[in-house]
Amino acid sequence: MKKITPELTWHESWQSSYQYDLLEIYKETSFPRYLGYVYAYAYRRKHILDLIKKVAKPGAKVLDVAAAQGNFSLSLAEIGYEVTWNDMREELADYVKLKWEYGNINYIAGDVFTLGFDSEFDVVLIAEIIEHVAHPDEFIKNIAKMVKPGGHIVMSTPNGEYFQNNLPKFSECSDPSQFEVIQFQPNSDGHIFLLHLDEVESLAQQTNLSIVETRLFSNTLTNGYLKLGTLLDLLPSNWIDNLENFTNKTPLFLQRKLHTSMVVLFSRCN
Template sequence: MRQPTFQDNWLPSWKSSYPYDLLEIYGVSDTLGYAYAYNNRRKHTLELIQKVASPDAKILDVAAAQGNFTLLLAELGYEVTWNDLREDLIDYVKLKWESGLVHYVPGNIFDLNYDGQFDVVLITEVIEHVAHPDDFLKSIAKMLKPNGHIVLSTPNGGYFKNNLPRFSDCADPSQYEAIQFQPNSDGHIFLLHLDEIERLVHQAGLVIEEIRLVTNPLTNGHIKLHHLLKILPKSWVENFEGFTCSMPLAWKQKLHTTTVALLTNPIQQ
């Protein structure tokens, strides 16, 4: 993936994306917790995709923003469709493109007829930005081929520092429609708990193949542990992450910030 050179005449959406690219892709990081957390989420997401999808599979990347997952997957040999509401980001993604097949489809993905088109649909850090995560997941499920897969990542609602409401406790989610689809953590509406994800998956007619709870407070630099990240070797951070991931589920639900899930459409041809 190419690294673009910052230009003063870039569009605002390009300028706001570029600092995240420096953190996420190009290794320029003053915020080590963010970089560790992103790299950890990317690792688990790619592992789950590669576990179920052959290199020529068709993948839809929903709300793909600056296209980092899109481009990485294209470089791995997948046929990837980039989608985002912000059409002006397409040319920014193309600046970074280096190899692989990418299709660009801007706009509201639910206005397009993509029923049964994809082997994998990727929804990373998206579902917590929508007012109706139940309807969202049902709509995404329709885009899968029989036995296709969704790879979902979202902040873990059970994390001990989470103070956002549970979706299942909200009597009228429509009250949040006016603020949905906002980027970054300021746009989070609900942070889903594990039992809620299981319920939403069942309602969408999907099955859970695997769920991983990952990224502890040290890895993420929370509760002032970011100071330790400046002095600890990377191997120590990774070993501690492995240790907390091996804990019983009740502990992992409290200690980990991120849920990564592999879901399957069980409909047979």
């Protein structure tokens, strides 16, 4: 992936994307308040790529939905997958192309549900999206239609059972349509529902999907929550990684409360 230099003439969405790249790709750590994001993204990236490699060999067709600045798209293309980048913001495709170095990647902008993808992909990646939609059940059903029988969906999303979460539970909302006017907003301000593990299981059952594996990760310290970002700047990175590894091995009931994020691997039934 090429390193790029920002320009004053860039589109506003390019400038915003570059700010994320500073953290996600270039790991800019000059500001302690953002270190939690750097660590959390690194763990998310590791788990997502690991699960995709676990179920699909290089050459498999992967769709990256709402891929924004395309860091997963580019990484997957570089390790040999045939990737389709998708985002509703068409202008971001040219931003991603600036960073492209090698690998097979197609760019298809627009609403992914109107593009006619039908049982086309071996893997569909939905990273940090489902928490921004008013109807996560309908969303996952429509995503499942794009996966080949026997193919997989990899989903990352914040963990609704994290002890500081105070957003409503989707399964307890009688009228999710009330949130339609605010859906698809970026960043954490746009979160509507944060799914609980039992809700993920229910969504899978409703959608002819089976859950292959679920991983909870990124604890309060590694995410820099509770004003711990400054502490991250003081601790050696191997200490932080060791703490993350330790909490990953705690009993599930503790992980549900301690970890801020999850990655779920689904398989589409034949």
